[in-house]
Amino acid sequence: MEQLMADLKKQIIEALNLKHLKPENIGDDQPLFGDGLGLDSIDALELIVLLQQSYKVKIDNPQDGPTIFRSVKSIAEYIRANQTA
Amino acid sequence: MKGPVHVAGIGVIAAIGKTVEQCMHSFRQHTSGIGDITLFDSVHRGVLPVGEVKVSNEELADTLWLPKHTSRTALLAIQAAREAVAHAGIDLKKWRTGLISATTVGGMDRTEVFFPDFSKDHSKGKLHDVVNHECGRSTELMADDLGIRHFISTINTACSSSVNAIALGTRLINHGMLDIVVAGGTDALSKFTLNGFNSLMILDKEPCRPFDATRKGLNLGEGAGFVVIVSDRVLQQEKKKSLAVVSGYGNTNDAYHQTASSPEGRGSYSAMQKALEMSKLDVNAIDYINLHGTGTLNNDVSEGTAVKRFFGERLPKMSSTKAFTGHTLGASGGIEAVFSVLALTHQCVFPNLRFETAMPEVDIVPQQKFEETTVNHVMSNSFGFGGNCSSIIFSK
Amino acid sequence: MFISGTSIIRKQTVIHKGALAFENKSVSLDDFLTGAYNYLSPEYPKFYKMDRLAQLGFLATEFLLSDFSIKQYSPESVSLVLSNAHASMDTDVRYHESSKTSSSPALFVYTLPNIVSGEICIRHRIKGENTFFISPAFDAELLAAYVDQVMMQPSVHACIAGWIDVMDSHHDVFLYLVEKEQRGLALPHTAEELTKLYR
Numbered sequence: 293m294e295q296l297m298a299d300l301k302k303q304i305i306e307a308l309n310l311k312h313l314k315p316e317n318i319g320d321d322q323p324l325f326g327d328g329l330g331l332d333s334i335d336a337l338e339l340i341v342l343l344q345q346s347y348k349v350k351i352d353n354p355q356d357g358p359t360i361f362r363s364v365k366s367i368a369e370y371i372r373a374n375q376t377a
Numbered sequence: 378m379k380g381p382v383h384v385a386g387i388g389v390i391a392a393i394g395k396t397v398e399q400c401m402h403s404f405r406q407h408t409s410g411i412g413d414i415t416l417f418d419s420v421h422r423g424v425l426p427v428g429e430v431k432v433s434n435e436e437l438a439d440t441l442w443l444p445k446h447t448s449r450t451a452l453l454a455i456q457a458a459r460e461a462v463a464h465a466g467i468d469l470k471k472w473r474t475g476l477i478s479a480t481t482v483g484g485m486d487r488t489e490v491f492f493p494d495f496s497k498d499h500s501k502g503k504l505h506d507v508v509n510h511e512c513g514r515s516t517e518l519m520a521d522d523l524g525i526r527h528f529i530s531t532i533n534t535a536c537s538s539s540v541n542a543i544a545l546g547t548r549l550i551n552h553g554m555l556d557i558v559v560a561g562g563t564d565a566l567s568k569f570t571l572n573g574f575n576s577l578m579i580l581d582k583e584p585c586r587p588f589d590a591t592r593k594g595l596n597l598g599e600g601a602g603f604v605v606i607v608s609d610r611v612l613q614q615e616k617k618k619s620l621a622v623v624s625g626y627g628n629t630n631d632a633y634h635q636t637a638s639s640p641e642g643r644g645s646y647s648a649m650q651k652a653l654e655m656s657k658l659d660v661n662a663i664d665y666i667n668l669h670g671t672g673t674l675n676n677d678v679s680e681g682t683a684v685k686r687f688f689g690e691r692l693p694k695m696s697s698t699k700a701f702t703g704h705t706l707g708a709s710g711g712i713e714a715v716f717s718v719l720a721l722t723h724q725c726v727f728p729n730l731r732f733e734t735a736m737p738e739v740d741i742v743p744q745q746k747f748e749e750t751t752v753n754h755v756m757s758n759s760f761g762f763g764g765n766c767s768s769i770i771f772s773k
Numbered sequence: 774m775f776i777s778g779t780s781i782i783r784k785q786t787v788i789h790k791g792a793l794a795f796e797n798k799s800v801s802l803d804d805f806l807t808g809a810y811n812y813l814s815p816e817y818p819k820f821y822k823m824d825r826l827a828q829l830g831f832l833a834t835e836f837l838l839s840d841f842s843i844k845q846y847s848p849e850s851v852s853l854v855l856s857n858a859h860a861s862m863d864t865d866v867r868y869h870e871s872s873k874t875s876s877s878p879a880l881f882v883y884t885l886p887n888i889v890s891g892e893i894c895i896r897h898r899i900k901g902e903n904t905f906f907i908s909p910a911f912d913a914e915l916l917a918a919y920v921d922q923v924m925m926q927p928s929v930h931a932c933i934a935g936w937i938d939v940m941d942s943h944h945d946v947f948l949y950l951v952e953k954e955q956r957g958l959a960l961p962h963t964a965e966e967l968t969k970l971y972r
Contacts, residue, residue: 308879309821311807330818333637337578337878345875354578355674481885483860513858513907530915531907533860534887541904548922569865572872573881628902629849630894635882647849647900762882763891765903 296368304364307342308335320365325358336361343367349374380609382547383619384771385557386465388457389715391600391702392428396460401719404727405747409701411584411596417486419568425580427566428598428703434486443522449486449565449599451515453708454478455522457601458559462523465605467615472556475528477546478516478603479538479562481707486567515563528555535761536669537628538562539710540769543604544626550608557611561603561711570706571597577636585672585704587697588681588743590734595671598703602712621718624658624754624772627651631764637675642683644766645669645758649687652768658754663693663770665726667713667757668743670697671704680758681739693756696729696744710759710767717755717771725749774924777957779970780837782809782829782946789836790958802942806832813839817896824864824883825939827892830855833948834893834933841950841957843931848900850930852923853890856906856916857938860886889937901929911936911947913967920951921962936971947971 301315304324308331318329325331336357343349349371351360360370389396392410393403403410414422416429430453437452438445441459458476462469516531528549532542539562546558564570574580574597581594612619629651631644638644653660669680684695698716705712720726729743753773760766781788785805787795795812797805806828810820813835820831843851861884868880882888887905894900902923908915920934935948949970951962960966 310818311821312818332634334577334635334879334882337576340578341576341875341877513909532905533885533907534890534903534905535885545904545919552922554918569869569872569884572876573868573878573884576876576878576881578878628904630853630891630900630903632848632891632894632898632900634895635888635891644900761887762885763887763889763903764894765887765890 293368296371297364300364300367303342303346304339307338318364321363324361324363343371347371347375381622382550382606382608383612384604384621384623384718385467385607385612385617385619386461386605387620387715387718388460388464389600389602389712390430390453390457391705391712392430392598393701395432395456397715397719401723403701407728407730407747409584409730411703417566417568419571421571421575425571425575425582426584426596428596428705429566430599446487447518448515450480450483450563451518453565453599453601454515454519454563457561457563458519458523458603461603461605462559465617467557467607467611467617469557470524472611473527474525474557474559475546475549475555476516476520476523476525477530477532477542477558477560478519479532479542479707479711480515480564481533481535481538482564482567482570483515485569486565489568523559525559533707534765535763536704536706536709537759537761537765537767538707539602540626540714540757540759540767541628542711543606543623543714543769544628544767546606547623547626550606557605557607559603559605561601561714562708563601564599564705564707566597566599579673581672584731585700586731587668587670587672587700587729588677588736588741589732590736592672592674592677594673595699596703598705600702600705600712601708602715604714604718621721621771621773624770625652625654625656626767626769627655628765628767631766633764636762638679638760640679640682642679644764645680645760646683646687648766648768649683649756649758652756652770656770656772658770660688661691662754663756664752665720665755666693666695667717667755668695668697669758669760670699670729672699676760678736678738680760681736681741685739685741694726694744696727698727700730713757713759714769717757720752720755721771721773724752726752774921774951774953774962775955776960776962776966776970777950777952778837778841779947779949779958780833782833782944787832787836789839794836802944822879823892826861826863826886826937827883827889829939829944829946830889830893830937831896833937833946834897837933837948837950838897843897846930848898850901850928851899852901852929852932853893853899853903854916854920854923854932854934855890856908856912856936857886858907858909859938859940860907863939863941893933911971913964913971917962917964917967924951924953
């Protein structure tokens, strides 16, 4: 789980062009949207692409985004729960 | 201001008809143009419904006597513009005539024919497939076809483009710089837009249901719509009938997000406000609104909230015709301007197909059947990515 | 109608009101853009997500308004009239490349030229009329005439206008601020003056 969250932080920074941030700046529980990291709806769509490409985890309904992408931890939990071995 | 600017001719091609008359027939019969992709290859064929114009490029090029490699965007535009000009029945060469066309994809459909060969081997691919790629090219082809030299311009402000084209034309006539303007927009379906909108996850896999609580997104469409607008002097001297006058228009920026509208529809509210101010009409004078109504969760709540706040309790009849045509992007404002003029000339309002239940966020019940009724003033809304919001009012 | 300020970005050099403001010719265009952003350090991380057209527009406006507060005008009274030759082609090509693996939504949203207008409006709280023309080349006549018409409306007090084009490493940006009162450069807003300033 720790490793997965560390990987995710790097991937999120890369995929969303968060050049002003370093992985250690993102807390495991820190909210990614709204006042947290300030991500928006397009970022959520990019995260859907990221999960599909890197983890083969599919999200069909973009309305599920806010729950799944609440924090790095919630993303990691979702991947663990939905990844087919 | 030297008298009003009149609409003297209209022309349209969309999924529900190749001519004004055919579109009118589809409205009366409640016949939607949404269906499967048939004219181009796509992984989304059979999955994502679209509002396709059921005429191949070859057929269009044949009937229009144009070269076979002409881009679909230009073919659709020329078909609609020729109808509008013929309808107006005015010799454009006698007057200072301009052409203002809007498009967002340009010649993308031909570029997509060119690229597979070219990507494999840079000495392959037919160059005549890409010479028309640029957005401005379809306008130049149209100008050549219609014999317009005086003023030619292309606008791209996303999905509000063609309302802005008509507004610019009206302004140029008002300022005495031109006598006649052929204005509107055109866009063809392409893999580029289909894949792009799909990546934004705002395409409905079912036929779209604007303003319905169960809506899941939009269906892309294609087509072109043009109006011939003329000065009062042209109308008098040519002894033509005015179909409608352009009584007001407004454009604002929502300044909220690249693609999403602000939830309360700030930009759309002020666009409607600006248009109404220019028209000097009372808010209750608007009889019908042709809504932007794409069918996305975001647009319909945002637009509905703005409409409700703007019109208060006395809401005019309103509908989104995108359930018939799909969202034709850069062409939508032009196509819907033609429909707005038709509402005035035929004294009718169009149904908002497939609406069943009002959205929980904002209680709007659009027009559900084709209806003949008194229509003196029509408002047409078009909002685009980049926060661009436009509203235009046509009056009898 | 008067031109109160100008900003030009060309050959990886920024000229503000005729004077050199920033330059770095020895790096790639992308690094030059990031360099100019760091030089201004406006703390606007969204910059990193923008395409080149939007970054150029963002930077040119940042320099243009560096010595002037556009917020003295109400958001609705400021207009934006932009034009270019290549529309969003630079990003269209990149999006097309990305779509071979999977379409990137973040790239697709920039495949319209007027997204740069939206970014400028969001950054500077501008809500007035917006237009984007596609012309074969910088058209001083069109801009002068059209911006004059926009400015003639009593409700409009200022307008940011100009040319903003990018294709691969080629870039050419010329933005100017028009106001009703004489201020700053205080040059007459005519096609001749625009042609001179653009050169």
